[in-house]
Amino acid sequence: MMQPKSADPMSRYRPSAELIAILAVCALFVVVPALLNNDYLLNKVARYLVLGMLAMSLSLSWGYAGILNLGQAMSFGLGSYAMAMTLKLKTVPVHTGPQGLPDFMVWNNVAQLPWFWWPFESQTFAILAGIAIPAAVAAALGWFMFRGRVTGVYVAIITLAAMVVLNLVIIDQQQYTGGFNGITDLAQLELFGIAFDAYGRSTYYLVTICMAAALLGAYAFTRTKAGLIIQAIRDHESRVRYFGYDVGAYQIVAFALSAAIAGLAGMLYTIVMEFASPTFLGVQLSLSVVVWCAVGGRQSLLGALLGAILVAGVQGALSESATFLETWTLVMGGLFVLIVLFLPKGLAGLVSSLWALIRQRPFRPFRGVHGIGQTEGGA
Amino acid sequence: MNPYLQLSNVTVSFNGFLALNDLNLDVSKGELRCLIGPNGAGKTTALDLICGKVKQSAGSIVFNDTVLDGLEEHRIARAGIGRKFQVPSVFRELTVSDNLRVACAQHPGVFSNLRPGHRQADDEAVERLAELVGLTDQLKRPAAFLSHGQTQWLEIGMLVAQNAALILMDEPTAGMTAQETRKTADLFLRLKGRHTLIVVEHDMGFVKAIGDVISVMHLGQLLAQGSACEIEANPAVRKAYLGRGGITNA
Numbered sequence: 254m255m256q257p258k259s260a261d262p263m264s265r266y267r268p269s270a271e272l273i274a275i276l277a278v279c280a281l282f283v284v285v286p287a288l289l290n291n292d293y294l295l296n297k298v299a300r301y302l303v304l305g306m307l308a309m310s311l312s313l314s315w316g317y318a319g320i321l322n323l324g325q326a327m328s329f330g331l332g333s334y335a336m337a338m339t340l341k342l343k344t345v346p347v348h349t350g351p352q353g354l355p356d357f358m359v360w361n362n363v364a365q366l367p368w369f370w371w372p373f374e375s376q377t378f379a380i381l382a383g384i385a386i387p388a389a390v391a392a393a394l395g396w397f398m399f400r401g402r403v404t405g406v407y408v409a410i411i412t413l414a415a416m417v418v419l420n421l422v423i424i425d426q427q428q429y430t431g432g433f434n435g436i437t438d439l440a441q442l443e444l445f446g447i448a449f450d451a452y453g454r455s456t457y458y459l460v461t462i463c464m465a466a467a468l469l470g471a472y473a474f475t476r477t478k479a480g481l482i483i484q485a486i487r488d489h490e491s492r493v494r495y496f497g498y499d500v501g502a503y504q505i506v507a508f509a510l511s512a513a514i515a516g517l518a519g520m521l522y523t524i525v526m527e528f529a530s531p532t533f534l535g536v537q538l539s540l541s542v543v544v545w546c547a548v549g550g551r552q553s554l555l556g557a558l559l560g561a562i563l564v565a566g567v568q569g570a571l572s573e574s575a576t577f578l579e580t581w582t583l584v585m586g587g588l589f590v591l592i593v594l595f596l597p598k599g600l601a602g603l604v605s606s607l608w609a610l611i612r613q614r615p616f617r618p619f620r621g622v623h624g625i626g627q628t629e630g631g632a
Numbered sequence: 633m634n635p636y637l638q639l640s641n642v643t644v645s646f647n648g649f650l651a652l653n654d655l656n657l658d659v660s661k662g663e664l665r666c667l668i669g670p671n672g673a674g675k676t677t678a679l680d681l682i683c684g685k686v687k688q689s690a691g692s693i694v695f696n697d698t699v700l701d702g703l704e705e706h707r708i709a710r711a712g713i714g715r716k717f718q719v720p721s722v723f724r725e726l727t728v729s730d731n732l733r734v735a736c737a738q739h740p741g742v743f744s745n746l747r748p749g750h751r752q753a754d755d756e757a758v759e760r761l762a763e764l765v766g767l768t769d770q771l772k773r774p775a776a777f778l779s780h781g782q783t784q785w786l787e788i789g790m791l792v793a794q795n796a797a798l799i800l801m802d803e804p805t806a807g808m809t810a811q812e813t814r815k816t817a818d819l820f821l822r823l824k825g826r827h828t829l830i831v832v833e834h835d836m837g838f839v840k841a842i843g844d845v846i847s848v849m850h851l852g853q854l855l856a857q858g859s860a861c862e863i864e865a866n867p868a869v870r871k872a873y874l875g876r877g878g879i880t881n882a
């Protein structure tokens with residue numbers, strides 16, 4: 254009865270093209286400092302890497318799970334503030350004395366450190382919180398949305414609204430959050446005896462390692478069966494239920510995982526930028542992430558990451574001149590429309606189609622012999 | 633002894649229109665029940681109700697001593713009920729093999745599916761299933777590229793993968809060639825006994841080939857039940873099909 258196995262059993266241990274591409278890109282960013290002997294530029298590259306990580310996290314929820322989170326920057330901002338709070342508290346003894354408060358609280362006549370700042374005296378807590386809080390917030394939001402079977406445009410509206418509310422609260426509660434100015438004038442992160450200066454190589458490598466870990470972690474998730482099921486949910490949500498899968502639970506997990514990665518990226522952003530600001534969870538950044546993701550290819554983790562680096566990088570290069578920047582916003586809008594219309598899988602989709610074409614060509618003559626209408630039809 | 637599946641006095645209302653009107657239906661274990669009836673009789677609605685897609689406004693459904701009333705779809709599926717839809721419903725963006733993998737749903741929990749390697753564990757099953765439904769050379773292609781008949785087969789293969797105790801099939805041979813229909817009949821006869829099946833079908837030849845007991849629905853109610861001969865001789869059934877070209881062309 255059983256036919257001989259069509260696939261060679263070793264093939265399942267062979268890394269996929271996607272994994273090879275991921276490792277190659279990670280390796281490339283590891284050698285960047287050797288090629289780039291300029292601290293200022295290195296800091297910029299690190300910054301784009303962090304934004305790439307943020308876009309990659311959106312790819313997980315939007316591209317894989319089909320959950321368009323327009324408030325992805327909320328998770329990013331939460332991570333960013335968690336890191337900024339602990340780094341701010343480290344400056345207190347220097348700025349305002351051992352029993353003092355963060356300087357902006359003193360200016361706002363706050364008498365006592367508010368309770369939600371207390372645990373951030375511990376850097377370890379802050380680092381864990383920078384990942385766990387965004388994940389928990391996303392899980393809670395996801396619980397309400399996905400248990401209630403909210404889909405499509407309503408998810409987009411709810412996530413965007415949640416972010417805007419948090420943004421307004423942060424701006425409004427200036428005495429506790431630094432308001433519009435954000436939390437500035439931070440101490441350096443110190444981990445395992447290494448100080449992370451924003452313009453140093455240590456910070457660059459920290460970002461690269463975190464980016465690689467997040468990318469590989471997200472990739473591993475997409476390769477599990479749960480990762481397959483979230484794609485099935487994206488494709489045909491109700492059908493998945495009739496196989497016995499609790500669709501809401503899968504969506505919550507994917508949504509929370511995506512938020513956790515965005516939170517990690519936010520923490521790194523604070524280290525690289527040396528401050529946290531309400532703009533980190535602003536509408537403009539959050540919508541830019543969607544564009545980066547679409548340009549790079551939302552159904553590809555690596556595509557989204559590189560799309561963000563590419564678009565944000567070009568924008569950064571042009572940002573020296575204000576006129577260019579305005580034109581750029583237009584260009585970006587136009588690019589987004591074109592990509593959505595003609596390249597629904599973004600640049601990553603384009604590359605993989607080209608790659609498939611190149612690989613297929615030599616085999617064409619053989620296929621023709623015994624495969625007409627079987628292997629070629631319908632494509 | 634209680635029947636394996638029992639629908640008691642169920643009513644489904646769509647804005648006041650009663651798609652099912654006080655329907656009673658019993659199916660025993662291991663049976664292959666054919667469900668026929670003119671268009672709009674409520675056959676699809678009956679299957680929708682069993683698998684939780686629609687909810688009844690009155691009546692109760694018991695399957696294998698479990699009351700299904702008000703259970704969420706995935707809970708009903710986990711209780712052992714699988715469903716094939718009238719419009720073939722597969723994951724069009726996923727490859728044929730990934731479609732079959734998703735259908736291997738013996739461990740539906742999200743955390744048990746986060747372990748690495750779990751996906752590969754289904755590989756052998758996937759190859760066996762693809763062979764069963766004749767899609768071995770399509771495994772790596774997206775399901776969107778399949779023909780209508782192949783899509784029907786894929787969904788049937790997915791139901792075999794799911795291995796549900798009770799399988800609900802809504803017009804499984806629609807769009808199939810005569811030869812494909814024969815293959816489907818063979819497959820159903822093999823599933824019979826190990827699984828309980830309810831098959832909605834229009835093709836009387838197919839129904840006669842596979843069915844033991846045939847239930848006829850009309851206007852949301854059970855009109856008649858019995859063997860193919862009994863059904864064809866039943867005057868009420870003839871009347872229901874009147875003006876529709878007779879029962880064979882229903």
Ligand SMILES: Nc1ncnc2c1ncn2[C@@H]1O[C@H](COP(=O)(O)OP(=O)(O)O)[C@@H](O)[C@H]1O
Pocket residue numbers: 646649650651669670671672673674675676677678
């Ligand atoms: N979602 C719905 N909303 C309103 N009416 C519906 C809906 N689904 C089915 N109906 C109606 O219920 C009746 C039974 O439909 P259905 O169960 O699909 O019949 P069958 O499968 O026997 O052809 C039809 O008259 C149909 O128009």
Ligand SMILES: [Mg+2]
Pocket residue numbers: 675676677718
């Ligand atoms: Mg129908």
